[in-house]
Amino acid sequence: MTMSNTFTKVSRAISAWVIEQLPILIITFSSLILACLSLIAIYSTTLEVRAVNNAKGEMHVNTIRSELISEFSGILGALEQISPPGNGHKASTNEEAIFNKHLNELIKQHPLITTVDWNPFKEIHKINDPHQREIAKKSFDAKTPTLYLDQGRALLAMPGTPHNSDEATGLFSLDINLASIVNNATTKLNSQSNGHHTKITLINTTANATQDNNPLIPTAQATYYSAFNLPSPLTQKLELEHTIPTLEERKVVIQRILTYALATLLAWVVFITMAQWVETRYVVPLRKITAIAHKINAQNEVDSNSPSDVVDYSAAIEKLQISLQGFVDVLNNTEDSYQEKIQISFDELNQTKERLEQVANSGGIIVLSVDLVNGKLNYATNSLTQYLREINAPASPQNWIEIYNHFKSGDRRRIREAIRNAHRNGKSQLQVGLGNQYIHRIFDLRFQLTAATAGRHPKIVCIAIDNTEKAAVEQALMRSEQRKAAVINGALDGFITMTTDFIITEVNPAAERMHGSKNIDLLGKHYLDFCIAEQSKKQFSTYYNHLLDDHSNLDNEEKTIWCRQANGTVFPVAMGGSVVHTEGGQQVCLYLKDLTKTFAQQKSIESKTAEIEAILSMSPGGIASFPEDGILSSHNKALWDMLGLDPKDFTNSISHDKFWELIKLLSHQPDNKKVEQLLDEGEHAFIVHSPKQKLIKCAQRIPPGHEDGESRVYYFSDITQEFQLDAMKSNFLATAAHELRTPLTTILGFTELLITQKINEKDQKDLLNSIFRQSKNLSALINDLLDLSKIESDTANVFKYENSNILHTITRLYQQSSAPKNDKRFINNHEFTLEIVQSESLMVYMDEEKIRRAIENLISNAVKYSPENAPIALTVDTTTVHQQAFVKISITDQGIGMTPDEVEHAFVRFWRADSSSGKIPGTGLGLPLVKEIIDMHKGSVQLYSEFQAGTTACILLPITQEISPVSLT
């Protein structure tokens, strides 16, 4: 305050002084500036004129110089043309006359030549002019033309040579009026120089410049030049003498000075106008505003909290009121002390009033000061008048009663009460409405008592604040509150509010429904005791305390809590909560979402999942399913068995990519084209190595409804057997073709020979025998194939069963298949023995032909796989398995034997023990055929083999001897 006061005072004093002294200041400043400017004008003008004249002078000097040079060269040229009169002594008059005539012509042509004389060499000393004489001597010595330059005069001496002679005979001596050229030029220059008096002085700058630093050529110091070698700076410098400035120059200077003076004056006027404008427009209001701001600030430093918008608003109003009160106080005090303290100026009073008016106007505030004794309106802001005008009331009330009458009777009573209160307590306030049918405003009235001072009545200050807008805001707030309530009541989720000690204060209908109780039953109940199920009480309490402790962070967290209905039914809810600060302290709002349905759905999903798991576990193929997240979800044991892995080995979840990486690691790609034939579109196969090498086919399915998504299901099936069977089939076809072609080769070949060539009878028979044998082979092979395919297809009944003694069959077979040699029997080179342990007849219900084929096949195998000379034994015995009697037929060889793996595959159709080497021919149908045949007889075939040591093939056939002949008939 003191700062701003000082500032105000000082600035005021300065501005007053400035305004008082303004004319003198302006004159002084202006004269000073003008003087400076005049000097500048004169100086600059002089410089300009000089520069112009120098340039002109230079030009003239150049002109003069070139004129001089041309003059000289002209003269010299002319002189050369003139032939001097011979020796001089012998000159004839005629000659002399012509010579003189030439000289006269020369003078006529060159008016600058004053005199021209011809002096023979002998007469040089006779020349009168000392300068002329001097240069003549120089010229004679140098035998060249010589020039003498003087101020305004040039003397020239030039040797002259007659036409008829080679030597110069004398000298021409010329006097040239240099000054006339210079004068002419000067006159010409001055006539062109706007009246300047310019004097041109010829100065020789080259000659003798060092002698006395005087560049002027003094008359005494004549300088001699060779006339053909004129110094270039003949006249190098002009001296301009400036006397008094010309009239025109003076005019220019005065014009400039006047212009400057005018500009200065104008600048001053503009400056002063601007200053005044700025003062009235900005500085004064700024000063006022600053003062108001200071006052308000001082008043407001008391309280600066503003918790919410609404509070803000009322606080602001309150502050405003307080500051207004301050204004009125000042006003009153000022008025009070007016009489005593006359030194306080009206100004200040008026200023205060003015500020009050400003504030009152801008804030929709009316301020009144009323004499409490007689009701006289001591003071009222203009806003009162405006407002009264608005409601069409008489505009300038003099007494409080005039205003008072505008209120309704009910409000009047309240106002009276308030004034009384103010009188008692110093201040009071109330809210009243005022207006007519068009305008209605709500005012916050505040009364403040100003105590009576000596000789003055007590006054009451009434501040009326237009609160219409605030009231509207409050109403809007209320509506918003109602809307919120509507939302909460209509919500599907439950809302419950309670005090911090669990007493329920509010329940929305959804929460009522959840808890199965009426609002009225729940209100006031202890929420923890009444509504929370036993198993969740602890959890809820923890959560609740957490909420109270750290309510800001848990607003959005949901908890699953089990709640209890009044009848004891328990239901799950997701719970969220927040803490609200209200007038009545903290309130806890809980948000409840019924999870009963969700839980039921979850259960149904769980049971479905279990069902799917069960189905998966029964699938022979491996299944791996990757939902959208790409993490393996469903899979079965078959999958892991197939891959030779244990799912327990994986602690983490398996992603789609990781799964395939794993498979890549465990497998390799088959490079067999035949594998591709087993695959459909979109399928692929790989070979795993552990625990056994397996060929696995993988088919991918996209679950319906997930065509766009990332969800994938894979089905893995073991196609090893399928593949092997397929391979065996094609292998068989190739082998069978070979087996068929071999006999055909000879049959066809021999037949062709017989047809095309003449062959003797013996050979013919031989060939026909061969043909016959091979045909039989072919036939047998075809029978084999047909039989097998028939048995395989099981479509035709190819067996003709009857009870026969198998011993007969075997003995016959033994006899037929071998040849006698040295009391022994041989098949090729193999010794073949037959041992019948049980010599009684062994009756078997059988197709004899087929059994014979079976045994023959086994014998043939024994022969095929035995080395040369290895014996083969056929044994017939009986045995009992499960109380059933069997005949046991064994064929034992000492051949190459079989590995256990080979034994295992021996009965698989199309399989051959050494199909790869192709050394031993065969259809690969022998053993399968045997097995089919024996199986049809309810018997069994077994192979006992040791690799590289030999094989025993056993056939067990059920014996039917117990069956009596009676029963047979």
Add this chain to the structure above:
Amino acid sequence: MNNSASILIVDDQDDVRKLMRMVLEPEGYQLIEAHDGQSAINQIQKHQPDLILLDIMMPGYPNGLELLEMIRRNKSMTVKIVMVSAKGQYDDVLAAAKLNCDAYIVKPFTLQHLLDTIKNTLK
């Protein structure tokens, strides 16, 4: 006839060898026989024939293809080899061709075809 070339017939089937002999003998060829791979090697070393008629499926080691490979590995031998086999599938022929046989006759064959092939191969 100017067929003095020597031919080795390798086949495990007596009838086949007999047939070939009966066809080729009147043509003037010198004929040698072997009934399996091992004896064929002995005969080759002994007689150094100009051409071999080689069956593929024979008992013991080597079989026809193995023998063919063996002979072709020996760069000094220029003997012509005609495979005569009942294996007539594309893969079989390709396998033999890869081992650089000179011709391949599939059983059963016509006698003229056998003669032509031998004649062409010996040219």
